[in-house]
Amino acid sequence: MKVDLRSDTVTKPTQAMLDAMFMAQVGDDVFGEDEEVNKLEAMAAKKLGMEAALFCPSGTMTNQIGLKVLSQPYQEVICYEAAHIYKYEGGGLAGTSGLSTKLLKGDRGRVSLKEVQEAVNPDDIHAPVTSIVALENTVNKGGGSCYSLQQIKPISDFCLRHKISRHLDGARLFNALVETGDASEDYGQYFDTISICLSKGLGAPVGSLLVGTKDLIHQARRVRKYMGGGMRQAGYLAAAGIYALQNNIDRLKDDHARARKLEEVLKNRAYVKQVLPVDTNIVIFELVDGVDTMQVLAQLAEHQIYAVRFGNNEIRLVTHLDFTDQMLEYTEEVLQKLKF
Incomplete structure (x- = not known):
């Protein structure tokens, strides 16, 4: 018996998911003409209480696009010291967005309001401008530890008061939600951009989504293009994502x-x-x-x-x-x- 516990990315589509993929009504997504992609993006945005979404090949791409549209080069992002965006995305923070990082220890990766407050740089030309606080839910290196919305709210409120953008690496967000009981629709008010992955526990073969405001997602679509993430008849993959969101969360x-x-x-x-x-x-x-x-x-x-x-x-x-x-x-x- 083979047992593969290396990651939840090793999952393969079920027959029902394959059937949904086979029946997909596809078009050219770069022209905005793929029905399945449009449906998936609308579904994801509604599920997270946000305005729009963008379908991409990977969670690394959605994270890096989100950070790019929220910042300018030479600014700084605050995150957990072993956050996926810092440790496992090939230096994209520096290479794609020109960002430096302020790393926090957290409690198994869950950072506190106090840590965030102390990490924000003063208005001093010697220090980079603190532009983003990025959280991860669940926390991979924290052993799948998760935040509740009650823990996230004070951090989000602080960022709003200080005009700091808020990004969530929600690669396994639905794992957190089934544990905390929080409503997914409530998440949108606490973040500017959210990345969710379909190809982990939700079981789709490929794909992640960046969710945010219409304006940010319009900017994100341009970034996806120059990153090479514009797919054509992507509806076959989007159909798997739709099936995953409808059937594989609980x-x-x-x-x-x-x-x-x-x-x-x-x-x-x-x-x-x-x-x-x-x-x-x-x-x-x-x-x-x-x-x-x-x-x-x-x-x-x-x-x-x-x-x-x-x-x-x-x-x-x-x-x-x-x-x-x-x-x-x-x-x-x-x-x-x-x-x-």
Whole structure:
């Protein structure tokens, strides 16, 4: 049995999703003529309580476009020190937008109002202008930790008062929403731009959306063009995204439940020093001193269980819609048998 827990990006379309893709009514999206893309963008904007949306190939692109339209070169973005926009997007903050960064520690990546307030630069020509506060929900390097809207609101209100733009990397936003119970439609009032990913837990093969005001999305469409993100008959992919938003949100709770069962098994293993609290579908565990990360991954791979190294002595497992209860039981058995 092969069990792939490297990421929730490894999911493949279900037959029902493939059927929806096959039936898509497509056109040339760069001309604005693809019905499925237009429907998906309208659906995403409405779902997040915002005016417009832009369909792109990846979450990295939607994040980088969002940051670009909210800033000018030589300004600064405040974010978590291991935020995806800083750590895993190829230096795009500097290369695409000419931004410097102010990095915060946060609580498993969730930054506080106090941290943000202290990070804003004074009006001094020696310092870059603080132009954006970027949050991530859920926080990948925080082990899938998530913000509630109650935690986000004071940060957003502070930014509004100080004319600082607000971006959300919501690659796994719907994982957060099924845990907090917050309404997705309430999010739009707290951010200028939001990036959501369709190809992780929602199960689409490709695609992310940038959501914002009509004016910002008009600007974003120009940036997408020169980045090379203008796709043509993209409706086949958009149809998968529509299916995902209509059918695959509530079931994210199943992924979270399975992740918590893995957490319980790992807590009692002699080779595990600690497991980060599991809030959603990401499980990060730290190995005890003397146990080699690559050796653990190799032994798991011998049993056809695949995970990723997530630091010098950390391993990450991510549950998803292709990870079944049968696979969970098998993985639990293997984790219990491993000895180092």
